[in-house]
Amino acid sequence: MKKLRKALAIVLSMSMVFGLVGCGSSNDTTTSAAGATTAAAAETTAASEAGSTMVETAANQVGTEDCVIGLSILSMAAEFLIAMVQGAQDKADELGVELIVRDCNVNNQTQVDQILDMINQGVSCIIVEPWDSEGISVAIDAATEAGIPVFTVDTSGNSKDIKCWVASDNMEMGRMAGEYIAEYLKEKNGSYSGKVVNLMASLTSTSGTNRSAGFHEVIDQYPDIQIVEQNADLEVEKALNTMTDILQANDDIDAVWCSGDNNAIGVIQAIDAANRYYPQGEDDHILVVSADGGMEILDNIRKGKCDACISQQPITMGADAVQMAYDYVVNKVEPKSDVQYVGLFNITTENIDSKELAEFGLWAEQVR
Incomplete structure:
Protein backbone atom coordinates (compact mmCIF):
# COMPACT_ATOMS: atom_id res chain seq x y z
CA MET A 1 0.00 0.00 0.00
CA GLY A 19 -2.15 20.84 -16.63
CA LEU A 20 0.53 23.46 -17.25
CA VAL A 21 1.77 22.13 -20.57
CA GLY A 22 -1.68 21.36 -22.02
CA CYS A 23 -2.26 18.42 -24.33
CA GLY A 24 1.31 17.20 -24.55
CA SER A 25 2.22 13.56 -24.99
CA SER A 26 2.60 11.27 -21.98
CA ASN A 27 6.33 11.09 -22.70
CA ASP A 28 6.60 14.87 -22.53
CA THR A 29 4.73 14.91 -19.22
CA THR A 30 6.93 12.24 -17.67
CA THR A 31 10.09 14.02 -18.80
CA SER A 32 8.92 17.32 -17.32
CA ALA A 33 8.04 15.78 -13.97
CA ALA A 34 11.23 13.73 -13.75
CA GLY A 35 13.35 16.71 -14.76
CA ALA A 36 12.33 18.76 -11.72
CA THR A 37 15.15 17.30 -9.62
CA THR A 38 17.55 14.37 -9.79
CA ALA A 39 15.91 12.90 -6.69
CA ALA A 40 12.46 13.07 -8.30
CA ALA A 41 13.79 11.29 -11.37
CA ALA A 42 15.24 8.50 -9.23
CA GLU A 43 11.99 8.19 -7.30
CA THR A 44 9.97 7.97 -10.52
CA THR A 45 12.26 5.21 -11.80
CA ALA A 46 11.92 3.30 -8.53
CA ALA A 47 8.13 3.64 -8.61
CA SER A 48 8.05 2.44 -12.22
CA GLU A 49 10.07 -0.65 -11.30
CA ALA A 50 7.76 -1.29 -8.34
CA GLY A 51 4.76 -0.88 -10.65
CA SER A 52 6.09 -3.54 -13.01
CA THR A 53 6.49 -5.95 -10.11
CA MET A 54 2.99 -5.18 -8.86
CA VAL A 55 1.45 -5.93 -12.27
CA GLU A 56 3.12 -9.33 -12.26
CA THR A 57 2.10 -9.95 -8.65
CA ALA A 58 -1.51 -8.92 -9.31
CA ALA A 59 -1.73 -11.22 -12.32
CA ASN A 60 -0.35 -14.08 -10.23
CA GLN A 61 -2.40 -13.57 -7.07
CA VAL A 62 -5.85 -12.17 -7.97
CA ALA A 167 -13.69 -1.42 -30.21
CA SER A 168 -15.32 -1.20 -33.58
CA ASP A 169 -13.01 -0.47 -36.49
CA ASN A 170 -13.90 3.20 -36.76
CA MET A 171 -11.75 3.73 -39.84
CA GLU A 172 -13.72 0.96 -41.52
CA MET A 173 -16.98 2.59 -40.43
CA GLY A 174 -15.93 5.77 -42.21
CA ARG A 175 -14.91 3.79 -45.29
CA MET A 176 -18.23 1.93 -45.37
CA ALA A 177 -20.12 5.22 -45.18
CA GLY A 178 -17.91 6.78 -47.86
CA GLU A 179 -18.39 3.85 -50.23
CA TYR A 180 -22.16 3.82 -49.71
CA ILE A 181 -22.42 7.56 -50.37
CA ALA A 182 -20.08 7.46 -53.38
CA GLU A 183 -22.12 4.73 -55.07
CA TYR A 184 -25.32 6.64 -54.33
CA LEU A 185 -23.86 9.75 -55.99
CA LYS A 186 -22.81 7.76 -59.05
CA GLU A 187 -26.30 6.31 -59.42
CA LYS A 188 -28.00 9.66 -58.82
CA ASN A 189 -25.70 11.96 -60.80
CA GLY A 190 -24.24 9.55 -63.33
CA SER A 191 -20.73 10.01 -61.93
CA TYR A 192 -18.84 10.24 -58.66
CA SER A 193 -19.82 13.86 -58.17
CA GLY A 194 -21.96 15.98 -55.88
CA LYS A 195 -21.88 17.74 -52.53
CA VAL A 196 -21.75 15.85 -49.24
CA VAL A 197 -21.61 16.92 -45.61
CA ASN A 198 -19.17 15.34 -43.19
CA LEU A 199 -20.80 16.09 -39.84
CA MET A 200 -18.03 14.94 -37.56
CA ALA A 201 -18.04 13.50 -34.05
CA SER A 202 -15.72 14.68 -31.28
CA LEU A 203 -12.23 15.35 -32.58
CA THR A 204 -10.66 14.66 -29.18
CA SER A 205 -11.62 10.97 -29.34
CA THR A 206 -10.14 8.21 -31.49
CA SER A 207 -13.57 7.14 -32.75
CA GLY A 208 -14.42 10.63 -34.01
CA THR A 209 -11.11 11.24 -35.76
CA ASN A 210 -10.98 7.75 -37.28
CA ARG A 211 -14.53 7.85 -38.65
CA SER A 212 -13.75 11.09 -40.41
CA ALA A 213 -10.38 9.80 -41.66
CA GLY A 214 -11.93 6.62 -43.07
CA PHE A 215 -14.62 8.66 -44.83
CA HIS A 216 -11.99 10.94 -46.37
CA GLU A 217 -9.94 7.93 -47.47
CA VAL A 218 -12.77 6.97 -49.82
CA ILE A 219 -14.32 10.31 -50.82
CA ASP A 220 -10.99 12.04 -51.47
CA GLN A 221 -10.46 9.63 -54.37
CA TYR A 222 -13.16 11.52 -56.28
CA PRO A 223 -12.20 15.13 -57.02
CA ASP A 224 -15.71 15.99 -58.21
CA ILE A 225 -17.25 15.27 -54.83
CA GLN A 226 -17.30 18.45 -52.76
CA ILE A 227 -17.21 18.11 -48.96
CA VAL A 228 -18.78 20.52 -46.48
CA GLU A 229 -17.27 19.73 -43.07
CA GLN A 230 -18.36 20.68 -39.56
CA ASN A 231 -18.08 19.17 -36.07
CA ALA A 232 -21.27 18.55 -34.05
CA ASP A 233 -19.73 16.58 -31.13
CA LEU A 234 -22.52 13.97 -31.27
CA GLU A 235 -24.91 16.44 -29.64
CA VAL A 236 -28.44 16.51 -31.10
CA GLU A 237 -29.01 20.24 -30.62
CA LYS A 238 -25.59 21.15 -31.98
CA ALA A 239 -26.14 18.88 -34.98
CA LEU A 240 -29.56 20.47 -35.56
CA ASN A 241 -28.15 23.99 -35.47
CA THR A 242 -25.07 23.15 -37.52
CA MET A 243 -27.06 21.36 -40.21
CA THR A 244 -29.62 24.20 -40.29
CA ASP A 245 -26.80 26.64 -41.11
CA ILE A 246 -25.40 24.28 -43.76
CA LEU A 247 -28.81 23.92 -45.44
CA GLN A 248 -29.29 27.69 -45.48
CA ALA A 249 -25.90 28.14 -47.17
CA ASN A 250 -26.25 25.26 -49.65
CA ASP A 251 -29.14 24.52 -52.00
CA ASP A 252 -27.59 21.36 -53.41
CA ILE A 253 -26.71 18.92 -50.61
CA ASP A 254 -26.76 15.32 -51.84
CA ALA A 255 -25.78 13.34 -48.76
CA VAL A 256 -24.69 13.60 -45.11
CA TRP A 257 -22.29 11.34 -43.18
CA CYS A 258 -23.34 11.84 -39.57
CA SER A 259 -20.64 9.87 -37.69
CA GLY A 260 -23.12 8.92 -34.95
CA ASP A 261 -26.82 8.61 -34.19
CA ASN A 262 -27.13 11.90 -32.26
CA ASN A 263 -25.72 13.78 -35.23
CA ALA A 264 -28.16 11.97 -37.53
CA ILE A 265 -31.15 12.78 -35.30
CA GLY A 266 -30.23 16.47 -35.40
CA VAL A 267 -29.73 16.33 -39.18
CA ILE A 268 -33.14 14.71 -39.74
CA GLN A 269 -34.77 17.40 -37.59
CA ALA A 270 -32.97 20.15 -39.52
CA ILE A 271 -33.99 18.72 -42.90
CA ASP A 272 -37.63 18.50 -41.77
CA ALA A 273 -37.61 22.02 -40.30
CA ALA A 274 -36.18 23.43 -43.54
CA ASN A 275 -38.84 21.61 -45.61
CA ARG A 276 -36.01 19.84 -47.43
CA TYR A 277 -37.21 16.28 -46.88
CA TYR A 278 -38.03 14.41 -50.07
CA PRO A 279 -38.76 10.65 -50.13
CA GLN A 280 -36.11 8.19 -51.23
CA GLY A 281 -35.89 7.99 -55.00
CA GLU A 282 -36.79 11.64 -55.64
CA ASP A 283 -34.14 13.90 -57.16
CA ASP A 284 -33.94 16.26 -54.17
CA HIS A 285 -33.70 13.52 -51.55
CA ILE A 286 -30.81 14.08 -49.13
CA LEU A 287 -29.17 10.78 -48.26
CA VAL A 288 -28.54 10.46 -44.50
CA VAL A 289 -26.03 7.90 -43.22
CA SER A 290 -25.56 7.38 -39.48
CA ALA A 291 -23.45 5.20 -37.19
CA ASP A 292 -24.16 3.19 -34.01
CA GLY A 293 -27.66 1.73 -34.55
CA GLY A 294 -29.88 3.08 -31.75
CA MET A 295 -33.65 2.62 -31.65
CA GLU A 296 -34.57 6.11 -32.87
CA ILE A 297 -32.38 5.68 -35.94
CA LEU A 298 -33.85 2.24 -36.64
CA ASP A 299 -37.30 3.85 -36.58
CA ASN A 300 -36.10 6.57 -38.98
CA ILE A 301 -34.65 3.97 -41.34
CA ARG A 302 -38.04 2.24 -41.46
CA LYS A 303 -39.68 5.63 -42.15
CA GLY A 304 -37.20 6.46 -44.92
CA LYS A 305 -35.85 9.51 -43.07
CA CYS A 306 -32.46 7.85 -42.52
CA ASP A 307 -31.09 5.79 -45.40
CA ALA A 308 -28.37 3.75 -43.71
CA CYS A 309 -26.59 3.22 -40.41
CA ILE A 310 -23.26 1.50 -39.80
CA SER A 311 -24.28 -0.51 -36.75
CA GLN A 312 -21.91 -1.49 -33.98
CA GLN A 313 -22.25 -4.11 -31.22
CA PRO A 314 -21.86 -2.25 -27.90
CA VAL A 342 -16.15 -6.31 -32.97
CA GLY A 343 -18.33 -6.63 -36.07
CA LEU A 344 -20.07 -3.98 -38.18
CA PHE A 345 -23.21 -4.10 -40.34
CA ASN A 346 -24.57 -1.47 -42.72
CA ILE A 347 -28.29 -1.33 -41.96
CA THR A 348 -30.37 0.08 -44.83
CA THR A 349 -34.04 0.40 -45.66
CA GLU A 350 -33.61 -2.65 -47.88
CA ASN A 351 -32.07 -5.03 -45.33
CA ILE A 352 -33.43 -3.87 -41.96
CA ASP A 353 -35.77 -6.87 -41.74
CA SER A 354 -33.37 -9.35 -43.30
CA LYS A 355 -32.22 -12.67 -41.90
CA GLU A 356 -28.60 -11.50 -42.14
CA LEU A 357 -29.23 -8.51 -39.89
CA ALA A 358 -31.20 -10.63 -37.43
CA GLU A 359 -28.18 -12.93 -37.15
CA PHE A 360 -25.87 -9.95 -36.59
CA GLY A 361 -28.25 -8.58 -33.97
CA LEU A 362 -29.99 -5.30 -33.33
CA TRP A 363 -28.46 -4.25 -30.02
CA ALA A 364 -31.04 -1.48 -29.48
CA GLU A 365 -33.75 -4.11 -29.20
CA GLN A 366 -31.72 -5.98 -26.56
CA VAL A 367 -31.25 -3.08 -24.14
CA ARG A 368 -33.12 -3.67 -20.89
Missing part, protein backbone atom coordinates in the same frame (compact mmCIF):
# COMPACT_ATOMS: atom_id res chain seq x y z
CA LYS A 2 2.91 2.37 0.70
CA LYS A 3 4.16 1.72 -2.83
CA LEU A 4 0.67 2.41 -4.19
CA ARG A 5 0.42 5.74 -2.35
CA LYS A 6 3.94 6.64 -3.45
CA ALA A 7 3.18 5.94 -7.10
CA LEU A 8 -0.08 7.88 -6.88
CA ALA A 9 1.65 10.87 -5.30
CA ILE A 10 4.23 10.92 -8.07
CA VAL A 11 1.59 10.83 -10.80
CA LEU A 12 -0.54 13.48 -9.11
CA SER A 13 2.59 15.65 -9.31
CA MET A 14 2.80 14.71 -12.98
CA SER A 15 -0.84 15.74 -13.39
CA MET A 16 0.00 19.27 -12.20
CA VAL A 17 2.73 19.48 -14.82
CA PHE A 18 0.34 18.11 -17.43
CA GLY A 63 -8.58 -14.79 -7.84
CA THR A 64 -12.14 -14.50 -9.11
CA GLU A 65 -13.50 -13.61 -5.67
CA ASP A 66 -10.92 -10.79 -5.31
CA CYS A 67 -11.17 -9.40 -8.84
CA VAL A 68 -12.59 -5.86 -8.94
CA ILE A 69 -12.81 -4.14 -12.34
CA GLY A 70 -13.23 -0.38 -12.66
CA LEU A 71 -15.05 0.99 -15.72
CA SER A 72 -15.14 4.70 -16.61
CA ILE A 73 -17.43 5.64 -19.50
CA LEU A 74 -18.38 8.85 -21.26
CA SER A 75 -22.08 9.20 -20.48
CA MET A 76 -24.91 7.02 -19.27
CA ALA A 77 -27.25 9.41 -21.08
CA ALA A 78 -26.32 7.70 -24.35
CA GLU A 79 -28.31 4.63 -25.38
CA PHE A 80 -25.20 3.12 -26.96
CA LEU A 81 -23.25 3.37 -23.70
CA ILE A 82 -26.13 2.01 -21.64
CA ALA A 83 -25.94 -1.04 -23.90
CA MET A 84 -22.16 -1.26 -23.49
CA VAL A 85 -22.41 -1.13 -19.70
CA GLN A 86 -25.17 -3.75 -19.82
CA GLY A 87 -22.85 -6.09 -21.71
CA ALA A 88 -20.02 -5.39 -19.26
CA GLN A 89 -22.20 -5.93 -16.19
CA ASP A 90 -23.73 -9.14 -17.53
CA LYS A 91 -20.26 -10.53 -18.22
CA ALA A 92 -19.02 -9.49 -14.76
CA ASP A 93 -22.01 -11.21 -13.16
CA GLU A 94 -21.36 -14.32 -15.24
CA LEU A 95 -17.71 -14.39 -14.15
CA GLY A 96 -18.54 -13.63 -10.52
CA VAL A 97 -16.46 -10.43 -10.29
CA GLU A 98 -17.26 -6.94 -9.03
CA LEU A 99 -17.67 -4.16 -11.60
CA ILE A 100 -17.45 -0.52 -10.49
CA VAL A 101 -18.98 1.79 -13.14
CA ARG A 102 -18.34 5.53 -13.25
CA ASP A 103 -19.85 8.09 -15.65
CA CYS A 104 -17.52 11.03 -16.43
CA ASN A 105 -20.29 12.97 -18.22
CA VAL A 106 -17.95 13.75 -21.15
CA ASN A 107 -15.47 15.61 -18.97
CA ASN A 108 -11.78 14.70 -19.12
CA GLN A 109 -10.85 16.00 -15.66
CA THR A 110 -13.76 14.14 -14.10
CA GLN A 111 -12.61 10.98 -15.84
CA VAL A 112 -9.03 11.42 -14.66
CA ASP A 113 -10.28 11.93 -11.10
CA GLN A 114 -12.47 8.83 -11.32
CA ILE A 115 -9.54 6.69 -12.39
CA LEU A 116 -7.31 8.08 -9.64
CA ASP A 117 -10.07 7.20 -7.18
CA MET A 118 -10.23 3.65 -8.57
CA ILE A 119 -6.48 3.38 -8.09
CA ASN A 120 -6.90 4.52 -4.48
CA GLN A 121 -9.55 1.83 -3.98
CA GLY A 122 -7.07 -0.79 -5.20
CA VAL A 123 -9.07 -2.18 -8.12
CA SER A 124 -7.58 -5.16 -9.96
CA CYS A 125 -7.76 -3.51 -13.39
CA ILE A 126 -9.34 -0.55 -15.14
CA ILE A 127 -11.35 -0.30 -18.36
CA VAL A 128 -11.78 3.23 -19.68
CA GLU A 129 -13.61 4.81 -22.58
CA PRO A 130 -11.54 8.01 -22.94
CA TRP A 131 -13.21 11.30 -23.75
CA ASP A 132 -9.84 12.88 -24.58
CA SER A 133 -7.28 10.51 -26.07
CA GLU A 134 -4.41 12.80 -25.02
CA GLY A 135 -5.78 14.09 -21.73
CA ILE A 136 -6.42 10.63 -20.31
CA SER A 137 -2.74 9.68 -20.48
CA VAL A 138 -1.96 11.07 -17.01
CA ALA A 139 -4.53 8.70 -15.48
CA ILE A 140 -3.24 5.73 -17.47
CA ASP A 141 0.29 6.57 -16.29
CA ALA A 142 -1.00 6.66 -12.71
CA ALA A 143 -2.59 3.22 -12.99
CA THR A 144 0.53 1.77 -14.58
CA GLU A 145 2.72 3.19 -11.82
CA ALA A 146 0.39 1.55 -9.28
CA GLY A 147 0.64 -1.81 -11.03
CA ILE A 148 -2.95 -1.77 -12.31
CA PRO A 149 -3.45 -2.83 -15.94
CA VAL A 150 -5.54 -0.58 -18.17
CA PHE A 151 -7.77 -1.60 -21.07
CA THR A 152 -9.75 0.76 -23.28
CA VAL A 153 -13.18 0.22 -24.83
CA ASP A 154 -14.92 1.99 -27.73
CA THR A 155 -12.47 4.91 -27.76
CA SER A 156 -8.79 4.75 -26.80
CA GLY A 157 -5.93 6.85 -25.48
CA ASN A 158 -2.47 7.73 -26.66
CA SER A 159 -0.45 5.55 -24.31
CA LYS A 160 1.87 2.61 -24.83
CA ASP A 161 0.70 1.17 -21.49
CA ILE A 162 -2.81 0.24 -22.67
CA LYS A 163 -3.02 -3.55 -22.70
CA CYS A 164 -5.68 -3.77 -25.40
CA TRP A 165 -8.38 -1.65 -27.03
CA VAL A 166 -11.76 -3.35 -27.58
CA ILE A 315 -23.20 -5.10 -25.76
CA THR A 316 -20.56 -7.42 -27.22
CA MET A 317 -17.94 -4.68 -26.83
CA GLY A 318 -18.59 -4.26 -23.12
CA ALA A 319 -18.67 -8.00 -22.51
CA ASP A 320 -15.44 -8.59 -24.45
CA ALA A 321 -13.60 -5.85 -22.54
CA VAL A 322 -14.55 -7.36 -19.17
CA GLN A 323 -13.67 -10.87 -20.34
CA MET A 324 -10.27 -9.72 -21.55
CA ALA A 325 -9.53 -7.84 -18.32
CA TYR A 326 -10.61 -10.86 -16.26
CA ASP A 327 -8.47 -13.23 -18.30
CA TYR A 328 -5.47 -10.96 -17.80
CA VAL A 329 -5.67 -10.54 -14.02
CA VAL A 330 -7.14 -13.92 -13.06
CA ASN A 331 -6.08 -16.38 -15.75
CA LYS A 332 -2.80 -14.61 -16.62
CA VAL A 333 -3.71 -14.52 -20.32
CA GLU A 334 -2.09 -11.76 -22.37
CA PRO A 335 -4.22 -10.12 -25.10
CA LYS A 336 -3.43 -11.52 -28.53
CA SER A 337 -3.07 -8.04 -30.04
CA ASP A 338 -3.19 -4.34 -29.20
CA VAL A 339 -6.73 -4.03 -30.54
CA GLN A 340 -9.73 -6.35 -30.76
CA TYR A 341 -12.49 -5.34 -33.15
